[in-house]
Amino acid sequence: MREDIEDIRKRIEKIDNEILRMMANRTAAAVEMGKRKASDSLPLRAPDVEEKVIGRYVSKAKEFGMSEDSASTIARLLIHESIEQQGLIPRPAKSKRMLIIGGNGKMGQWLCRFFASRGHKIKIYDTTENIKYPCEKDLKQGVLEAEVVIIAVPISYTPMILEEVLSYNTSALIFDVSSVKTPSAEILKKGGKIAEVCSVHPMFGPETNSIIDENVVICNCGSYSAVDKAEELFDGANITKTDLDEHDKLMAYVLGLSHATNIAFFETLNRSGKSYSELSRVASTTFKDQVETSHNVVSDNAQLYYEIQNLNPYEQEVLSSLVDSVNTIKDAARKNNKDAFTKMMNEGKEYFGGN
Ligand SMILES: O=C(O)C(=O)C[C@]1(C(=O)O)C=C[C@@H](O)C=C1
Incomplete structure (x- = not known):
């Protein structure tokens, strides 16, 4: 007897539920792994393992007569979900006091959300108030209290703010996130000699939900330790390091x-x-x-x-x-x-x- 269309749909729905349950189980295992990574201070991503996982899906798909493209897409999605969840696991030892200058701008708000979701303590310095994060009125005090100072103001204001931040002789990691570096290049290089300064460029807009697979450029301004620290903060992204002069x-x-x-x-x-x-x-x-x-x-x-x-x-x-x-x-x-x-x-x- 021919199976009723509705019955086939019911059968598919049951399988879908099974798939979702299995996916949740997989993510739970990934969260366990994430906790271990957090306690052992390991990076979020293991690219060689990801390649193996995708390879496994593709070869199994062949066995089952499924499309290799779909299998690879599914594997990537599952890995994406794992890293996304792992990124939310707090790493108290790594939690930093951050001052985000221009934290009320669109990119500034993205940075606040992203770093808060990673367990960092956020303060904002801006011309307007923000109800979500505490605001610092005194730039000098904010800079001196912070372990990380991020400058997320329009490109043309960045050199001036950078100069002011550097004048406070802070031991914090300092970086800007502007899209053009030439206007600040001289100050960034001067800063790289005397402080932990580098320059970061997230290659995505403030509407981006997840950093996973997004590109982030980190420019060396002379302080290698600053580059290493910034790299750790953007763990999970595709990071490319370049010389400041190459960026523009x-x-x-x-x-x-x-x-x-x-x-x-x-x-x-x-x-x-x-x-x-x-x-x-x-x-x-x-x-x-x-x-x-x-x-x-x-x-x-x-x-x-x-x-x-x-x-x-x-x-x-x-x-x-x-x-x-x-x-x-x-x-x-x-x-x-x-x-x-x-x-x-x-x-x-x-x-x-x-x-
Ligand atoms: O093997 C790990 O390290 C995991 O966290 C699991 C997993 C996955 O979902 O398969 C997730 C992230 C890694 O980049 C590689 C693989």
């Missing part, structure tokens, strides 16, 4: 170019005379993807985006190169130069690894 050269592409391309995209649409709803009705996949990204850009902080273009000394050269690239596309199309166009496409494919 990389960000001129990673931030400046990608922002400019999206701004140029919506600016061109805005000048087109076609309404968004008219274009949306005939939208292609690429158009939809591009709209989504440039919508995120246009909804973000205009001052920050301006400063990223304006304060990075490498940006003008990158923007000129962007204009050249657009002109190459324009010329190829105007002059019926299919070869030039195809060359661009092929070289682009090569650049991304050939696929």
